[in-house]
Amino acid sequence: MKRILAGMFASLLLAACSGSEEPPAPQAVPVKAVTVANQSIPNVIELPGRVEPVREAEVRARVTGIVQQRLYQEGTNVSAGQPLFRIDPRELRAARAQTQASLERARATAANARAVVERYRPLVAENAISQQEYDAALAASREADANVAQIRAQLEAASLQLGYTTVRAPIAGRAGRAQVTEGALVSQPEGTLMTRIEQISPVYVSFAQSASEVLALRRAVAAGDIELDENDHIEVRLRFSDGTEYPVPGYIDFRGFSVDEETGTVELRAEFPNPSGLLLPGEFVRAQIFAGQVNQGIAVPQRAVTINENGGSVFVIDDKGLAALRPVELGAMVDGRWIIESGLRPGDVVITSNLQKIQPGMPVERLKDTANGKAPPKNAGSKAR
Known part of the structure; x- marks a missing residue:
């Protein structure tokens, strides 16, 4: 009986000891990451635009x-x-024929008047007729010539009308x-409007930028935060309503120098090649205008950003090696890179892989140091403030 009691006591003691042990620490999730660094990135202004033909002609009736x-x-x-x-030409053709007949009659009258002048010229020298008669014949000849010129002009007008x-x-x-x-x-x-003709290769895309944004851009340029292209070439890229990108870039060819009193905006216009006719007049598009370079900007790969109804967020690795969720304000996304307006600082380590497997506070292990010290491509821009 003592042996049985001793065995039971030992079993209870062993169970109590095993229950006090801490559970094993969760295994760190291997991830890839980039180190945030300030870099020179293009300043991108996102605006809605409307496609317009380069030239548009209204074809209207020029005759009845x-x-x-x-x-x-x-x-x-x-x-x-x-x-x-x-258009039925018969009526105008008859009017032209009538004018042609009038011209022939006027030419005959003018020829007769000139003949009278020629006959009177030697007679007036011999005092066979008075100077007054000669002057009257000369005036009649000139009047006949003027009548010919007038009817000839009428005939040209009738020919134009017939051509119309x-x-x-x-x-x-x-x-x-x-x-x-x-x-x-x-x-x-x-x-009467008969039809319209539009030239759609190339095409214009018109934008309206807020006057306050224009002022902010000018101040940033004056402060040296943004550097404009020395050749003053401002590239523009378009996206259709379904999110696809138009493959051919355009360039700003007109900038307004006054503010619209009703809308408080400044007009901009870009010209785009349109060889395949993808851009249609009247179509609304989203434009990314590359207006210079931001000297101190932050960009992260697209795969590192999670989009939700509240905006964007990224996972960063904190000082303890744990994953931390960080909300960020997103700018433009160009060529696979999101521009971060706020929420990240230089030196932050942003996770770029295994985002579905990690949760806030979970330990992570960085597989490889992919510090991003290089500047992104030219068109990895940021939204202008």
């Missing part, structure tokens, strides 16, 4: 008449001078939908 035929395919490219519509019955493209570009159909009456006094 009935449309006989549409001569182009709607939505296709047309060349300058290409026929687009034909074939409506031609004033510029090369893409012709839009026809605004009139065969049988419609078009009017020259009203200038």
